[in-house]
Amino acid sequence: MPLAGPANRQGRRAADSICGRRTTPQAPVLGTAIVRVFGLTAAVTGPNQATLRKAGIAHEVVHTHSAHHAGYYPGAEQIHLVASFAPDGTLLGAQAVGRAGVDKRIDVLATALRAGMDADDLAELELAYSPPFGSAKDPVNMLGFVAQNVLDGVMPQWQAWDLDQVLENSLVLDVRSRAEYGGGHLDGALNVPHTQLRERLDEVRDAAEGRPVSVHCASGVRSYLATRILRGEGIDARNLSGGWLTLAAVHPES
Incomplete structure (x- = not known):
């Protein structure tokens, strides 16, 4: 891992040591x-x-x-x-x-x-x-x-690599727009755009059937808002870290 920066600093230390000058310890290489x-x-x-x-x-x-x-x-x-x-x-x-x-x-x-x-x-x-x-x-x-x-526990999250477990054990709630949903989505995901969520909470509850709700949008921002709304209504909800962009990178086949 040590590249040109640490190598040059070691050269400086060597020169200082040869000349009897004070040297500083090598910091851990990041x-x-x-x-x-x-x-x-x-x-x-x-x-x-x-x-x-x-x-x-x-x-x-x-x-x-x-x-x-x-x-x-x-x-x-x-x-x-x-x-x-x-x-x-x-x-x-x-x-x-x-x-x-x-x-x-x-x-x-x-x-x-x-x-x-x-x-x-x-x-x-x-x-x-x-x-x-x-x-x-x-x-x-x-x-x-x-x-x-x-x-702080304000925003419980799920990760793209948890997809198989999420699909098996929770309702996936896609809060992107209808157009985004139509361009590609997870099988079985319920699409409720985040701007409509407050009016369609009963629909989400019915679809979840007591299961946790795993929320996602494109990047994680709108689904953060949706997750806060759902949790405020007493629904067990989590937000996908990084949204569809991260999910598609980890699971391009999805």
Whole structure:
């Protein structure tokens, strides 16, 4: 994992040691790396989910698909972010893919990881904002917000890799628009656009037949709203982390 940055710092330490100067200890290597593949950029910092699972480290995973700058400003591109958090909220690692703004976010997250920051810290980071460069709620802030909701129990979630179990044991509620639903959906999913949910709660209850309700939309935002509505009505509901975008990436055949 040590790439050019740690190697150059080791060279600096060697030169300082030869000259009898003070040296600083080598910090643990986080494995921060970035690569461009045609028009896409992919970047990582810290361990990924597979590494954490193999090491037996408990963690929660959150997915977001925010725009790299204000959505109303021309040229906004989605950044697909995945981050892992310890049960106490400490950031453990993050990965990102997108066409713009990926390097900026992974560098912020690498700095946060080095500093031992948690979800609350990410939510409160004061990052440069202007519509051509970012949003008032930066993608890094959004990671913090979502992680806070998950870790505080405000938004129970289900993951794309739980799909088989979810289909077997719960009602899948698709809160996207009818047009989105018509473009592709899970077999057996009930489609109730989130703007109609309050008026169709009895329909959801009847379809659930006492089972939990597993909610999803395209990216996780509308289904978050729907999940809060359902839970406020006493219905056992969970939100799909990252929505249909993440589900389709994990299960392209679905």
